[in-house]
Structure formats: C-alpha cells, structure tokens
Amino acid sequence: MKFFRTLRRSIRDAFKSVFRNFSLSLASISCITITLLIVAVSILVTFNVQNFTTKMEQDLTIVVFLNNDITEEQIENVQKEITSIDNVDSISFQSKTAVKEEMRKESDIFNEVMSTWDEEDNPLKDTFQIKVKDVELIHDTAQAIEKIDQVSIVRYGEGMVDQLIIAFESAQKISYGVVIALVIVTIFLIINTIKLTIFSRKREISIMRLVGASNFTIKTPFIIEGMVLGLLGSIIPVLAICFGYVALYNHFGGYLLTQMIELIQPEPFIYMVSGIVVVIGMLVGMIGSASAVRKYLKV
Amino acid sequence: MDFIRLKNVNKQYKNGVTAIYDLTLSITKGSFVFVIGGSGSGKSTFIKMLYREEKPSSGEIIVGGVNVAKLRNKKVYKLRRRLGIVFQDYRLLPKLTVYENVAFTMESLGAKKDETRKKTLKALELVGLKHKIHNYPDQLSGGEQQRVAIARAIVNEPKLLLCDEPTGNLDPDMSMEIVNVLDEINKTCGTTIIMATHDRDIVNKMQKEVVVLKDGRLLKHIEKGGYEE
Incomplete structure (x- = not known):
C-alpha cells in the first residue's frame, strides 16, 4: 500500500517537475529527439538491408x-x-x-x-x-x-555470388555497429543533459535525504521523469518514421533504384520500428537519470 | 538509560584535520543539551556524526540503540526518520509554501494524506505559524523561516532534535524566541534536544545541561550551568 502511494506520488512529481523545469526539460527532449531520429533512420536502413539480403540468399x-x-x-x-x-x-x-x-x-x-x-x-x-x-x-x-x-x-555464379555475400555481411555488420554506437552516444548525451537538470535540484535532494527519505523515494520521481522525457522526445521521430517511410515507399513504388532491391512493406513495419524507438527513448531516459541522480545519493 | 552514548570517538577529515579527539560522553533521554565552544572546537562535527553526515574515524556512537558509526549508506534514512535536524541556514525549499515544506517530510516517508495534514498543522501550530501556511519562505522573516524549519524537523515526532547553530543568523530577540520554542518542544513532547551554539546569553539564561568542547576535546560536561563556568 505504502509502495503504491510512493509510486503514485512519484509519478505526480515527475510530471510536475518536467513542466516546472520546462526549459531544461526542453533541452533534454530536443537532445533525445535528434539522436532518436538518427537511430530511427539507421534502424530503417538496417532492416531493409537485412530483408534484401535474405531475399537474395533465397534466390541463389x-x-x-x-x-x-x-x-x-x-x-x-x-x-x-x-x-x-x-x-x-x-x-x-x-x-x-x-x-x-x-x-x-x-x-x-x-x-x-x-x-x-x-x-x-x-x-x-x-x-x-x-x-x-x-x-x-x-x-x-x-x-x-x-x-x-x-x-x-x-x-552457382561463383565470383559474383561470393562477392555479394561478403558485401551483404559487411553491410549488416556496419549497420548493426552504427545503431549500437548511436544508442551509446544517445545515452551519454542524455545522461549529461539530465545531469544538468538534476544539478539544479541538488539542494532538494540533499534536503530529502536529511528528512529521511529513502533512496527509492528520492530516485523514483527522477527515473520516471527520465522516462517521460524519453517518451516526449520520441514523438517527433515516431511521426517521422510513420509518415516519412510511407511517403518514401510510395514515391519509389516499393523498389529502390532497381527491381532487385525491394523495400519492406510499411505496415506493420513502421509500427514495429516506432515501438523500438519509443522503448529506446524511454530506456535511455531512465538509465540517464538513474545514473545522474546516483551521484547525489551518496552520503 | 543513556539515549546517546559516544565512546572514544575520533574524527579525522580526509585533508588531515582532526576535529574530534577521544570523545566519550553520554546524554539521557529527554534532556536539553547545549554544545558550546568557539569556532573549530568540533561542535558541528559532533552534530554531523550524530545524524551520520560524517562517519567517525574510530570509536562507537550509539543513538537510540543504533550504532551510527557502522550504519551503511543505504540505511541512513532509517536513522534520519527518527530524528529532526535544524540548521543555521534553515534549508527550506524556496519553491514550496510553508505548508508544503513541512508536509514534504511526511510525504517523503510515504505517509497518508490525512495523517500528513494533521501532523503538519499540529507542528506548525506548535511553532506558532499556523496563520502563514500559504506563504513562501522568502515572504517570512529569518526567525519565522527557522520556526518553519523546526516544524519540519519535529513533524514526524522524533525522539531527538539536533540543532546546528539555529540562532546563528538571528538577532538576540529572535534567537530567544527560537530557543523558547525548542524548550517548549522539549517540555511538551519529551524530545531530546542537542543544540550547538556559541551564543553566551542564551546558554546563561536557560541554565541547561552543557557540553563544552575545545579544539576537539571535551572540556566540561555539566548538569546545569552557563557559558562562563
């Protein structure tokens, strides 16, 4: 019962402080938005390359x-x-x-x-x-x-096939690498931005500690706040995926450059990618604020 | 029974400064103790060790049955819930009203809404600020702000109230007012009060238990007395 009361209060406080510290929140949100946009694009590319590779392999x-x-x-x-x-x-x-x-x-x-x-x-x-x-x-x-x-x-079309296989493999590895690197960069960027937000509330945290709030009580609102920031930051990337990819798909009629490279059908593909982007945004916001607030929880 | 017991406590800061040398003393439940001494005598360090802001380098500190020296960081909040702390600089949250500042303690502990309301109003009444609950800290005088801080410290009905130079920023009249509020709390609630101060007038006037520190060493511990003795 007490746990839920604390949780409810945490959620309320999280939303309150997102709006009360709006300029700092906006900094975090735009940082998340930009990085998530890049992440979204590389996810779209990765999945398409993968799709194309599997299709090609099936035809061999x-x-x-x-x-x-x-x-x-x-x-x-x-x-x-x-x-x-x-x-x-x-x-x-x-x-x-x-x-x-x-x-x-x-x-x-x-x-x-x-x-x-x-x-x-x-x-x-x-x-x-x-x-x-x-x-x-x-x-x-x-x-x-x-x-x-x-x-x-x-x-089996030796020379050409061997080379294609090597090319596909490296394309896949590179795109995985890019997505992972981007996610890591995003985490660092967001941690730093959220650290700034939390630094301005150092006093509040120290007073909470003095009056006997447990670390859980102090941390939870900040972590939820990080998730809210991540969620707000993923709105624009999600819209970009949904409308942008469909527009691209329709523009090229489902194929890129040649009949050989077939794009993935927008539905349900865009929903899946949007889901991934939202989850990444929220996770990253959560990890960012958790690690930023940890610093102030030591005595 | 001794409520607070210190045994051979030493405190050396990381920069090599030693603040407390071999301090051994005990304080009984329900007493009102002044800790006096000049600047650098170790008053603040003594108070800070009691609420585990600082850890002693060696020795044993027991507060209400808890060995504070061995308390782990994660468990500190359990100690803090059982005591109230008042500082020289009030440490109120400027964006919260008087009521919210006091209720903040109760909310941090996860108390129910009606319980929070009841206890908050009771604490504010005790310090005589029930009529200013909707004001913000910067709309209050220094003495009033300090009384809000006291209300915040006692709202959870702690057994121990620690005050680190609570009158340091106030003029003599206001200082006396604050000490009277503390005395009132001590008498009506039976709260043990430990107050670090270097205000001679207050100590002389109140004639309470006095612990005198000098250069980190215990000089005197008297049942009843003033500054000069």
Whole structure:
C-alpha cells in the first residue's frame, strides 16, 4: 500500500517537475529527439538491408549439369548422394527435354534451331537445381557436388555470388555497429543533459535525504521523469518514421533504384520500428537519470 | 538509560584535520543539551556524526540503540526518520509554501494524506505559524523561516532534535524566541534536544545541561550551568 502511494506520488512529481523545469526539460527532449531520429533512420536502413539480403540468399541456386550418357539409374544415385549433403535444402530435376522446351519458349531463334533436335541427338544435359540452407557455405557445397560421379559441371555464379555475400555481411555488420554506437552516444548525451537538470535540484535532494527519505523515494520521481522525457522526445521521430517511410515507399513504388532491391512493406513495419524507438527513448531516459541522480545519493 | 552514548570517538577529515579527539560522553533521554565552544572546537562535527553526515574515524556512537558509526549508506534514512535536524541556514525549499515544506517530510516517508495534514498543522501550530501556511519562505522573516524549519524537523515526532547553530543568523530577540520554542518542544513532547551554539546569553539564561568542547576535546560536561563556568 505504502509502495503504491510512493509510486503514485512519484509519478505526480515527475510530471510536475518536467513542466516546472520546462526549459531544461526542453533541452533534454530536443537532445533525445535528434539522436532518436538518427537511430530511427539507421534502424530503417538496417532492416531493409537485412530483408534484401535474405531475399537474395533465397534466390541463389546451384545448377548441376550431368554427363550426356547418364542412365536413369545413375541419375537416381546422383540425386541420393546430393540429398545426403548436409547443406542441401531442396533439389529438383530437370531433364534435357524439359530444358530444351524451356529454351525454345525463351526465343524464336532457339525455337527454330532446336525444332530439328529429337530425343536422341539432344546435345543438352540433364540438370539438378539445388537450394542450400546456408548461403555462406555454398562454395563448399558446390565443391562436394562436383566430386560426385557422373556430374559434369557445377555452377552457382561463383565470383559474383561470393562477392555479394561478403558485401551483404559487411553491410549488416556496419549497420548493426552504427545503431549500437548511436544508442551509446544517445545515452551519454542524455545522461549529461539530465545531469544538468538534476544539478539544479541538488539542494532538494540533499534536503530529502536529511528528512529521511529513502533512496527509492528520492530516485523514483527522477527515473520516471527520465522516462517521460524519453517518451516526449520520441514523438517527433515516431511521426517521422510513420509518415516519412510511407511517403518514401510510395514515391519509389516499393523498389529502390532497381527491381532487385525491394523495400519492406510499411505496415506493420513502421509500427514495429516506432515501438523500438519509443522503448529506446524511454530506456535511455531512465538509465540517464538513474545514473545522474546516483551521484547525489551518496552520503 | 543513556539515549546517546559516544565512546572514544575520533574524527579525522580526509585533508588531515582532526576535529574530534577521544570523545566519550553520554546524554539521557529527554534532556536539553547545549554544545558550546568557539569556532573549530568540533561542535558541528559532533552534530554531523550524530545524524551520520560524517562517519567517525574510530570509536562507537550509539543513538537510540543504533550504532551510527557502522550504519551503511543505504540505511541512513532509517536513522534520519527518527530524528529532526535544524540548521543555521534553515534549508527550506524556496519553491514550496510553508505548508508544503513541512508536509514534504511526511510525504517523503510515504505517509497518508490525512495523517500528513494533521501532523503538519499540529507542528506548525506548535511553532506558532499556523496563520502563514500559504506563504513562501522568502515572504517570512529569518526567525519565522527557522520556526518553519523546526516544524519540519519535529513533524514526524522524533525522539531527538539536533540543532546546528539555529540562532546563528538571528538577532538576540529572535534567537530567544527560537530557543523558547525548542524548550517548549522539549517540555511538551519529551524530545531530546542537542543544540550547538556559541551564543553566551542564551546558554546563561536557560541554565541547561552543557557540553563544552575545545579544539576537539571535551572540556566540561555539566548538569546545569552557563557559558562562563
């Protein structure tokens, strides 16, 4: 009962002091707003890069060409052997006849040339198309398949894919790094701003201590005040995310630069990012004021 | 039974200055004690150690059964709730009214609203300021501000009231008024009062228990007397 009474009083005092020390509060709020805006942008970028990377990875396929004189039985054996490799996710077979038909559909010239080929003298090869579980291991998987008897050629767009994978990985790492660094910078900035606010109330804290207020009673209003500041500071970033991202998405029609880079659908993505930003703001405000007030709680 | 007991207390500050040398004394419950001595005699350090603003370098300090010297920072508030403190510079919060300043103590302790109101008004009545509850501290005279500070110190009905030169900023008439208020509290509530002062007139006039400190050492501890003795 007493706990709730103290808590209720703390919340009341927190709101009161946000408005009573409005100019200092405004300093903290604008500091939080600016840093949260940057954090929000980097979160949007990170998620989009991640989304794009996963999409690309899903599209990667290994194509296995088999020898021309392969028998039905051997094809089955090869399929079994490929399936037994750990990293292989799915496998599908395309006979040389099917490949021929597909190529004939693609262009008139192919259609013309291939129309004379019959089943016996079709020079094309039977193929397997393979999806892997872990794209990073695609190189090793391809090598393992190449060693299997009756496999003629293995292709997965080696050079380009390897480089893309490296590029994606570093892009992801960099964007994570940027978000974490920004959050840390935000915490420091906010701690300092809140310290200024609290410094002006040093006397109040010392009197509270003298009359016998427990550390909990003294700290709670300041911590709630920090959360309120964080909440107020995240209003503009949240609006920027909600309206800005939707506008961007609509402007580019869902794709960035080329058809290859697809943006994430705004809903529910923007709500999730807004949620993250609000939580970061409140947490950072809370940590900031808790660490600032701790200094004055020592005897 | 002794309410306050000090045994072989030494206090050396971090800068090397020694404020208290081997102090041993005890004070009984319900007494009114003047702690006197010139500047640098250790009066303030003595008071500060009683409410655990300062820790003794060695020795034992017992206040109402609590070993103050061994009290941890986190537990200090438990001691502070059991005593009231009055300072020379009043230490009121300028943005709060007289009523709010006194009620602040009760609120800090998590008291209920009606209990806070009842006790706050009672304390303000005791110091004779019930008619000024809506004023702000800077609208009051020095003596009145000090009386608000006293009301704040006694609102929680502590067993012990510590006063560190409460009359230091006041003229003789007002000083006498403050000491009379303290005397009244001592008599009606049975509160033990320890008051550090260097005001000869007050000490001579009141004829109370006197502890004389000089250069951090206990010079005299007399049951009843004045400054000159």
